[in-house]
Amino acid sequence: MKRKFLALMVAGLSATLVSGVAVAQKKYDTGATDKEIKLGNIMPYSGPASAYGAIGKSMEAYFKKINAEGGINGRQIKFISVDDGYNPARTVEMARKLVEEEEVLATVGVLGTPPNSAIHKYMNQKKMPQLFVATGATKWGDPKQYPWTMGWQPNYQGESKIFAQHLLETKPNAKVAILYQNDDYGKDYLKGFLDALGDKAKTMVIKQLTYEVTDPTIDSQMVELKGSGADVFFNITTPKFAAQAIKKAAEIGWKPQHYLNSVSNSVGAVMLPAGPENGVGILSAFYLKDATDPKWHNGAEYKDWAAFMAKYMPNGDLKDLNNVFGYTMAQGVVQVLKQCGDNLTRENIMKQAANLDINLPMLLPGVNVKTSADDFYPIEREQIGIWDGKTWVMQGKTFGR
Amino acid sequence: MNENTNNKWVWIGAAVLLVALCVLPFLVKNFRVFQFNMVMIYAIAVLGLNILTGFNGQISLGHGAFYAIGAYVAAILMDKAGVPYWATLPFSAVICFVVGYLMGFPALRLGGHYLALATFALALAIPQMLKYKGIEEWTGGVQGIVLNKPEAPFELSVLGQPLSADRWLYFYILLVTAIMFLIAWRLLRGRVGRALVAIRDHPIAASAMGVNLPVYKSLTFGVSAAFTGVAGALSATAVAFVSPDSFTSFLSITFLVGVVVGGLASIPGAIAGAIFIQFVPNIADEISKSAPWAIYGIFLILLMYLMPTGVAGMISKIYSRLRGGPAAASAGRSVASAVSQPVGGSQS
Numbered sequence: 205m206k207r208k209f210l211a212l213m214v215a216g217l218s219a220t221l222v223s224g225v226a227v228a229q230k231k232y233d234t235g236a237t238d239k240e241i242k243l244g245n246i247m248p249y250s251g252p253a254s255a256y257g258a259i260g261k262s263m264e265a266y267f268k269k270i271n272a273e274g275g276i277n278g279r280q281i282k283f284i285s286v287d288d289g290y291n292p293a294r295t296v297e298m299a300r301k302l303v304e305e306e307e308v309l310a311t312v313g314v315l316g317t318p319p320n321s322a323i324h325k326y327m328n329q330k331k332m333p334q335l336f337v338a339t340g341a342t343k344w345g346d347p348k349q350y351p352w353t354m355g356w357q358p359n360y361q362g363e364s365k366i367f368a369q370h371l372l373e374t375k376p377n378a379k380v381a382i383l384y385q386n387d388d389y390g391k392d393y394l395k396g397f398l399d400a401l402g403d404k405a406k407t408m409v410i411k412q413l414t415y416e417v418t419d420p421t422i423d424s425q426m427v428e429l430k431g432s433g434a435d436v437f438f439n440i441t442t443p444k445f446a447a448q449a450i451k452k453a454a455e456i457g458w459k460p461q462h463y464l465n466s467v468s469n470s471v472g473a474v475m476l477p478a479g480p481e482n483g484v485g486i487l488s489a490f491y492l493k494d495a496t497d498p499k500w501h502n503g504a505e506y507k508d509w510a511a512f513m514a515k516y517m518p519n520g521d522l523k524d525l526n527n528v529f530g531y532t533m534a535q536g537v538v539q540v541l542k543q544c545g546d547n548l549t550r551e552n553i554m555k556q557a558a559n560l561d562i563n564l565p566m567l568l569p570g571v572n573v574k575t576s577a578d579d580f581y582p583i584e585r586e587q588i589g590i591w592d593g594k595t596w597v598m599q600g601k602t603f604g605r
Numbered sequence: 606m607n608e609n610t611n612n613k614w615v616w617i618g619a620a621v622l623l624v625a626l627c628v629l630p631f632l633v634k635n636f637r638v639f640q641f642n643m644v645m646i647y648a649i650a651v652l653g654l655n656i657l658t659g660f661n662g663q664i665s666l667g668h669g670a671f672y673a674i675g676a677y678v679a680a681i682l683m684d685k686a687g688v689p690y691w692a693t694l695p696f697s698a699v700i701c702f703v704v705g706y707l708m709g710f711p712a713l714r715l716g717g718h719y720l721a722l723a724t725f726a727l728a729l730a731i732p733q734m735l736k737y738k739g740i741e742e743w744t745g746g747v748q749g750i751v752l753n754k755p756e757a758p759f760e761l762s763v764l765g766q767p768l769s770a771d772r773w774l775y776f777y778i779l780l781v782t783a784i785m786f787l788i789a790w791r792l793l794r795g796r797v798g799r800a801l802v803a804i805r806d807h808p809i810a811a812s813a814m815g816v817n818l819p820v821y822k823s824l825t826f827g828v829s830a831a832f833t834g835v836a837g838a839l840s841a842t843a844v845a846f847v848s849p850d851s852f853t854s855f856l857s858i859t860f861l862v863g864v865v866v867g868g869l870a871s872i873p874g875a876i877a878g879a880i881f882i883q884f885v886p887n888i889a890d891e892i893s894k895s896a897p898w899a900i901y902g903i904f905l906i907l908l909m910y911l912m913p914t915g916v917a918g919m920i921s922k923i924y925s926r927l928r929g930g931p932a933a934a935s936a937g938r939s940v941a942s943a944v945s946q947p948v949g950g951s952q953s
Contacts, residue, residue: 249890249894249895249897250886250890250897250898251853251855252853257894260894261894285894286890287886287890287894287897289855289886290850291850291851291853292749292844292846292848292850292851293840293844293846293851294886296844296845296846297639297640297643297844300635300636300639301636303636304634304635304636305634305636305637317747317748318747318748318749318848318850318851321748321749321751321846321848322749322751322844322846322848322851324751325751325845326845386738387736387746387747388746388747388748389747416738417733417736418733
């Protein structure tokens with residue numbers, strides 16, 4: 205009797221041990237099971253910024269492709285993407301829906317600076333990954349204060365450091381004039397640029413002017429900048445003003461070395477309206493392969509993307525860079541989940557996201573995704589491209605960390 | 606006799622409703638509670654606009670601006686001056702009343718569509734003015750202000766659910782909503798209400814009867830703005846974030862949609878309108894990601910086609926059918942007939 209009891213106990217103990225081992229192998233937080241991983245996403249499908257909705261749709265399409273090919277470590281991705289209309293109050297509501305009602309494992313690719321600002325604190329209080337936010341503000345890479353938030357694309361300060369680096373290499377004795385939009389975005393760019401120039405900033409930067417986003421034109425600023433005698437122009441403006449600046453510089457015959465922030469290097473929205481001939485020689489920064497550039501069309505990477513678009517997003521626009529952006533970001537997410545293996549906890553997701561060193565097909569050659577425990581800026585490298593009147597021609601060299 | 610039994614049922618109904626409202630937040634998740642909070646907040650805002658548009662006949666496309674001002678006043682007071690959340694309401698109400706009163710002056714000269722455009726200008730201007738550099742120190746510029754959500758001051762557990770921050774806010778907002786509706790009720794069911802409706806329906810006749818048009822019209826604008834401002838202040842507390850992008854001109858149109866859907870010149874209709882503007886966009890988004898606003902539009906058209914006098918008008922019609930004809934509806938004064946009969950009983 206006693207022996208039987210002992211045997212039972214041993215059996216019971218070993219059973220718990222075994223099951224304990226099994227649990228240790230597979231660890232889940234809410235939102236992950238043996239079969240499924242639930243991811244949340246918030247996009248402006250309606251409202252003024254609805255053009256970005258393509259990012260959410262292409263991410264969804266990519267996850268569909270992954271699911272059709274067997275999922276990640278046997279698990280299907282359930283991608284729940286909701287609309288906030290770019291209204292921060294709605295973003296808060298939607299974030300709470302995803303976290304508290306849908307019970308997702310993580311949120312990925314939430315778009316826009318104001319929407320992400322609105323939920324920054326909430327996500328970190330809830331210890332919910334706010335992974336790969338689709339905005340260029342520099343504040344997303346702050347792992348000490350906000351360990352649950354991580355950026356994705358090159359941040360504004362990082363990009364203006366690249367311009368500064370290029371400038372110091374090509375024109376170390378330049379006289380620089382800067383025009384920037386008077387808000388956080390403009391100041392973010394300016395800070396990165398001045399920081400990177402360091403002590404030289406005092407002597408090199410001879411003129412700084414601002415404009416308000418509500419101003420009708422920036423003509424007077426352009427005339428004043430020309431009058432300063434600068435031979436380099438750093439153009440920190442949003443698309444409408446960028447086009448005005450390029451046009452005005454040509455009109456008044458000012459031909460400086462012209463750096464244009466990537467916010468405004470869209471061919472359709474800026475370069476063509478400004479007059480393609482007016483912009484010849486302008487420099488800007490890039491990290492994605494432009495799907496409209498025929499130079500990529502024979503590469504396997506482009507062909508894979510085009511095949512993906514044809515199969516999973518047949519109505520998607522092949523000229524829309526947002527579709528490349530969403531595709532690439534979704535690949536980054538998949539990589540993080542692959543690295544997590546069977547340990548699908550929120551903590552491990554952030555740990556793996558902070559342990560990336562990969563190349564993705566639609567990033568420009570030399571541009572990589574690299575993070576570490578104190579580097580929450582995944583994409584930091586960019587190439588400088590020069591406008592030849594028809595298209596942006598990459599210069600080949602990669603700048604940045 | 607009939608009056609007495611009616612009264613008894615009213616009391617029972619009210620008690621059941623009260624218990625239901627108190628238990629409700631403990632039956633659902635915090636996220637749903639948050640949505641209910643937003644419904645109540647929108648209801649106050651829609652009610653404010655309804656006082657102006659429904660009762661007084663002045664169309665405003667700028668009430669999002671008052672909502673924004675209310676929210677920002679509350680947020681700045683909480684963020685910079687450390688004022689407790691509940692104490693921000695009077696400030697928001699007074700400031701919005703003053704701004705609304707001033708806005709009421711041009712309203713005296715502008716009628717109908719012209720007034721709509723003038724107020725729309727206000728709605729367009731507010732998000733940009735909030736980004737103005739000179740006041741950035743207080744408003745936080747484009748980034749807005751992040752606030753802390755107030756925690757419940759005591760611990761409580763009902764049905765095994767704790768009194769979370771959202772549930773605490775629910776009761777706080779429920780109380781404020783009840784007070785605001787009571788104020789509107791007291792204001793609109795008596796002389797003032799009749800005067801407002803008279804101005805709407807026949808301004809010349811109203812002034813011949815001794816109603817001071819300029820005073821009434823600009824005061825109405827002020828009171829209406831104050832209601833919406835209180836709603837804005839509550840939203841700052843509930844959402845715990847304000848930024849210029851939260852208050853685009855579209856918000857103003859949304860409020861007007863709420864008023865029309867709920868029913869013009871109906872106090873309870875504001876609740877129906879608020880439910881519509883809170884939940885229908887979510888439903889539309891679930892149906893189609895490509896064209897959520899097209900779906901929203903279809904809902905709106907269907908609703909206007911099926912209920913041309915709004916939800917309140919529809920309920921009123923059904924009620925009078927049940928009572929056996931339109932004559933019966935106005936006979937008794939029960940809750941339901943009060944619902945159906947706009948204040949003053951003079952809806953045309």
